[in-house]
Amino acid sequence: MGLYDREYSRETEPGFHVSAPSTLTTRLVLVTAAAYVAQLTLGVAFSANLALWSEWFSQPWRCYQLLTYGFLHDPNGIEHILINMLVLWMFGRELEHRYGKFEFAAFYLAAIVAAGAIWSVLETASGSEGVLLGASGGISAVVALFALNFPHRQVLFMFFIPMPMWVAALIGLAFDVNGAMDRSGNVAFTAHLAGALFGLLYYKFGWRLGGVFEKLPRGMPKRRPKLRVHDPDQPDDEDDLGRKVDAILEKIARQGQDSLTWNERRILEKASRRYQERRK
Missing domain, CATH: 1.20.1540.10 (Rhomboid-like)
Structure with a gap:
């Protein structure tokens, strides 16, 4: 899955939405x-x-x-x-x-x-x-x-x-x-x-x-990633950046935003800039 396929990189669809409480x-x-x-x-x-x-x-x-x-x-x-x-x-x-x-x-x-x-x-x-x-x-x-x-x-x-x-x-x-x-x-x-x-x-x-909660199983087992055609317009390091972003977001869910290091914050800023550039 590419960086821009993730939930936090998708445009909000118009219309009425019903979702579970976020907090x-x-x-x-x-x-x-x-x-x-x-x-x-x-x-x-x-x-x-x-x-x-x-x-x-x-x-x-x-x-x-x-x-x-x-x-x-x-x-x-x-x-x-x-x-x-x-x-x-x-x-x-x-x-x-x-x-x-x-x-x-x-x-x-x-x-x-x-x-x-x-x-x-x-x-x-x-x-x-x-x-x-x-x-x-x-x-x-x-x-x-x-x-x-x-x-x-x-x-x-x-x-x-x-x-x-x-x-x-x-x-x-x-x-x-x-x-x-x-x-x-x-x-x-x-x-x-x-x-x-x-x-x-x-x-x-x-x-x-x-x-105690982190050791509990959560959700269904992850499916194997689907094959996709390589997009030459995307940077070669997109998958690596995406994996890093996923790990950082998981850390935020476990320990809070204050637990992030300076380097981890830079990675999130880099991913955000890349997403903004892609939208232009």
């Missing part, structure tokens, strides 16, 4: 929304089986709840899921761009598990029994990681008060600390704090978790 963050939002619809449709039994119960330790086979609870929300009010998914969509897309699709997916899911595990331990240690549902632990990790990467980014706290991201994150953290100490209401503040702690440790120690 993993959007897909996470859609999956969580689908789970919420299932909660409303299938009733209490569905939520009870997938929510995280603090005494799951006594039945280890229920450990799957450490992940599934993060896709459930309060079925008695839509505010819970709306706020969580809006925050995920606002901050998650930029983190996904920085760290890469697979790495961000691993980070978000690991944050949900870590927040649920810490909450379970603390609930059991305090002699309490409870049930946890909601993505708030993972969302807190996303907010913390965003604040650490972009501390001076201007955001709207409570959606209307402008302030630097680090200030907004500290206010939210103080609110969660106060709630955890007060232990009142139905909000799992300890899960929020656990998620924020996970985000801090991930950033501080430079953890990388996306390798």
